[in-house]
Amino acid sequence: MISEEEMQIWHIWKSSYKNIFGRVVKDMSEQTGLSEGDFGILDRLDLYGKGKLRQQELAVSMDWTKSRLSHHLTRMEKRGLVSREPLETERGVQVIITSFGKTTLDDARPVVSMAIRKHFLDFLTEQDIESITKLAERTKTNSSSPCKNSPS
Amino acid sequence: MISEEEMQIWHIWKSSYKNIFGRVVKDMSEQTGLSEGDFGILDRLDLYGKGKLRQQELAVSMDWTKSRLSHHLTRMEKRGLVSREPLETERGVQVIITSFGKTTLDDARPVVSMAIRKHFLDFLTEQDIESITKLAERTKTNSSSPCKNSPS
């Protein structure tokens, strides 16, 4: 169905990603104690929500299922990184970064930046950047959502 | 430490990978019942070993830890995809694809090929291929292994 060379490209692409990504994650977790998920969540709470976000928005933003997020938040809560409380106005849950979470995040930012530069950005040419950007465009989710708001 | 745009590239690169890879894996698992790991293992047994490989070689080839492989093989054994038996000549374990594993693999190959073409190859330009290949080269593990054989 597909040629040797084509299969090669696939394998190279996969392992290249796994290598680079793995190095960044390793630096991050070793030097900050945060996983990529932890960091993503804290980052969004801090930047998009000034410290708090509704659980559902967080799920969308992370592109995670509600179940996955729920489990993850439970663990982060135990570690003291975030807290949860019911919304007042409507139903739903507010996720709030704790002060411990905030300082952990602040400490982590430079580490993460450094890791991304060292293991990823430093290797990119202009061509790579263009290639990455365009490929992402081309393969983007076909979000012409199936008739959600279509005039029946 | 790093600019908005640089962070953007990182995010785009990550999500682009996750999207494409996720689609391929989803097709594969839905249509064949195999995970990527399952397929990788069966594929290697079939191609590199004519049906059997030493566990350790398999681990290297998959770039997995021995622990991870051991756990995974235990599960695959339960499902009847592979079997294990001790080596005769030296110590160690032979991993052998069962006939059920072999037919499952044969059925899976075209599905996997199709998925890779549909979700990945079809979107690649010549430039992308060059970019992917070269970036992989540039970021390849610096395998000048730390003094394994260095003259003290």
Added chain:
DNA sequence: TCGATTAGGTTGACATGTCAACCATAAATA
């Protein structure tokens, strides 16, 4: 107004991964 849906979350079971500890055998070295 009442029943059916939808939205927002939680939970438990199970699959998958990681890590450190362990065990046995082979090889190297004192």
Added chain:
DNA sequence: TATTTATGGTTGACATGTCAACCTAATCGA
């Protein structure tokens, strides 16, 4: 030869993910 050390694997505990079932509070339609 006796003691280390390296090799090849297994195991158990625990972190992380997925899936389906469940619960409750809106909301929609007849």
